Amino acid sequence: MTNVLEWLEATAGRVPDKVAAADPDASMTFDELLRASRAAGSWLACEAGVQPRTAVALYLEKSVPALACMLGAVYAGGFYSVLDPRQPAARVHAICASLRPMVVLCDDATEEGAREVFAGTGVRVARLDEPLSRPVDEGTLRRIRWQATDVDPLYVNFTSGSTGVPKGVVVAHRSVIDFIPTFASTFGMGERDVFANQAPFDFDVSVKDIYTCLLTGARLQLVPREYFSVPTRLMDYLANGHATTLVWAVSALCFVTIMNALEYRVPREVDKVLFSGEVMPPKQLAKWRRHLPDALYANLYGPTEVTCNCTYFVVDREYGPGETIPMGRPFPNERVFLLRDDGGEVTAPGETGEVCVAGTALALGYLGDRERTDAAFVQNPLNDRWDDRAYLTGDLARYDAGGNLVYVSRRDNQVKLLGHRIELGEVEAAATRIEGVEQAVCLLDQRRKRLRLLYVGEAEHRDVTEGLRALLPPHMVPGTTRRLESMPLTKNGKVDRAALREGEGL
Template sequence: MKNITEYLERTAELYGDKKAIVCEDKLLTYGDYLYHAQSSGTVFSKLMVPKSPIIIFMEKGPEALSLFMGVAYARCFYIFIDPKQHEGRIQQILDISNAKLMITYESSLPSTIQYSGKTLNYQDVISEVPDINVLNKVQCSALDTDPLYCNFTSGTTGVPKGVIVSHGSVIDFIDEFTTTFKITDKDIIGNQAPFDFDVSVKDIYSALSTGATLVVIPKRYFSVITSLMDYLIDHEITTLIWAVSALSMLVQFKGLSYKVPEHINKIMFSGEKMPLPILKKLQKSLPSVLYVNLYGPTEITCNCTYEVIPETLNDDYAMPIGKSFLNEEVFLLDETNHLITEYEQKGEICVTGRCLALGYYNNPEQTEKFFVQNPLNKVYPERMYRTGDLGYRMPDNKLYYVGRKDFQIKHMGHRIELEGIEVMAYKNTSVNQACCFYIEEKHQIILCYSGSIDATELKKYFIEKVESYMVPTIIKQFENLPLNNNGKLDRKQIRLEYQSL
């Protein structure tokens, strides 16, 4: 298989009349999905040179997904932009991509956004009659190394980095992912993640490859927990592949006390460390569910390791990120690029395999910095991705995540990983959310959290549990910590809110 459109054609042939995508009152069957993809693909093929970016500027839903496949038919790659994003970020992405074509609901962008390319209306694009001859002519030269999508991460410098991923990497991962977790045409996947966040790649392409139904959950449902639970139940959702913070909401806002979505049989989470108290409460309410901890940055196509969670957890359970998927090699390197083989020794998590992204779009400097020659291989070229994450192995040979290399600080003469402080906070069952940062000029470790324990008691807890240099200087309680569009803790906003107090 060379192109993701082969998933769509195969599935449409098998399940043409079946619900493919549902979003409130919107519905596409797999037959509709294919027709709309080929319609838009015909338009794109006539306008664009293969391997060019096409901007999809609209809210997530069936329309955007059919356009993704149209872009794939044209051998181009899509960049999804939600119009509700901050205008400054939208402008940055447009400037970096230099895309010549954009599809939106409107004839023009807001006047505050500068864009000199061609803009087409969605309805006009899907009204085109598919020209199979045009599509076949383009597809006959398709390669599995062709780019499929470009998702922009936040970037450590404040400038977004576009991670560009090929068809082959997605196909390779999704085939393994759906096989490992037995995702089939009987599943109904509840999509939480935005389409520009790689968690959604698992939703979109797991459904497309197996014939499962994808139910898109609009963002506003996550603001009213009762409506969210009703939505999950009404659509008989079986599979949740969500960010940790989004799952935590089900517990924190007592959604599972309101109603239990009993059709759910698989819950997979990633993006952050899952607080053990939250996981135990989920298991108590949904005891017959398969729970999986997934790990991996955007640059390695979704995930590179996984851990199936035991059915019974004790209070000292240290959750591993587990073992690598069969098509990927994950290992630890020390600061001198030597392989770490000893248990409990920390090192940088590095990955090789077909899963690796093509690199950062229009950013050769960052690509060369993180996508490097594997230093363990001296005899032929082999790309390796440096995750910037720290981990270690235990005698069970499973990998354990420690935190980011760039979350390390030097405080009171000691090297400290700030995420280690967050992990300790989460071990207190009265803490729901935790975010730690360092104010270097004041030499202060700040811990912001939400939960039922007051700050004084939490400070006592830290004094009893960790060395004095790891006790947060200031502990501040919030009712809830803000989340970003991807459902993760919004660390930048948390820091700003703290500093505004």
């Protein structure tokens, strides 16, 4: 197998009339999704000029037609990248400078914004209904598939970059083909399941939902973003839609329990709850377990660069306050190990080391950025006898007495907040672009789940906050800003972040 489209084609042949994907406004059977994706691929290749191994951008919120066009980009031989329409135009332009999309697809809700954002860039903007309404060109699609390989890019997800420029993580077909069948079999996922998709399509958690459904014939039920601000609507949607599987960010699961949504209605058919992105608070997980005691609960770990996840831990008991639910053990065909600062391997329980990952599931690297790719994807320090790529995650972990990995912290200034990975340096770089800000440091307030920005300069804090809202997506805008007379420095002349955290009570 060399292409993820083979899953869609096989499943459409097996269960053509079964619903493949649905949202509140539309649905498609597997046969309809196959035909729509092939039509979109024909239009993208024949009319939009998409060449093999070039990008198609989607500037929109998730939907069933958007999914068909994402797969259409793959039928055209290219790869897709979904752009959050809520982020500032400056950040979209920075992304597209490295992405170089042949075309940007939008929908009714985002067309006006897309044409404004991409005006003067030379990038073609088209509505989804254009590619979806074209006849299929069998010959073109056949020629495109003939030259495809399993190391061709499938998608690019952009994460926060420490220099202020987002990083595009390039993931190949081969990595998804390697991971998804293992993921599905590990947790017993199959055709009867209904995946309530929480994650937006620009967040790699959605990769597990989308491709597990294409592989197994399960139903992908898209949960609109706005439902996560109306608890009763969310729970009715899950229950009425017969959801069985939640592969959600920790923050989404915590929203349900903090808002007491399970007291209103329990989606009784849910039998699998898998979470990732942050450390799950045991108190919040206990609420889920109390309402759905027979469901499987699993903690998943892994950055975008390792194609979704590399370790998992099935929760088998209650965890109390102060306890950390383990990251667990590697999935099959993934090597996960800990390195000390001196390059040696950590093997003893309790000792902390950096999490490193090797195996087929590793991403191809960062789009258009060889320097950062070479810094993060390295020759395995434990092997000097043959080429052996390993990814340095920057996460610190230890082994517990049972041999499970347990997360400790981040090595650098990259943090996870509300399911999003954020480089604090990108927030700081944005702040220093604001008039009157001379120096800035961003800190994570883990207890309150928000960012704090400390700065030196003449700007008023209200102006700094407004300036950041124009430069960053909402999840990266600090909840508080404070002006300092000066920054504390270490003996080496660097900003003393430890002193700042202590002064802020963090």
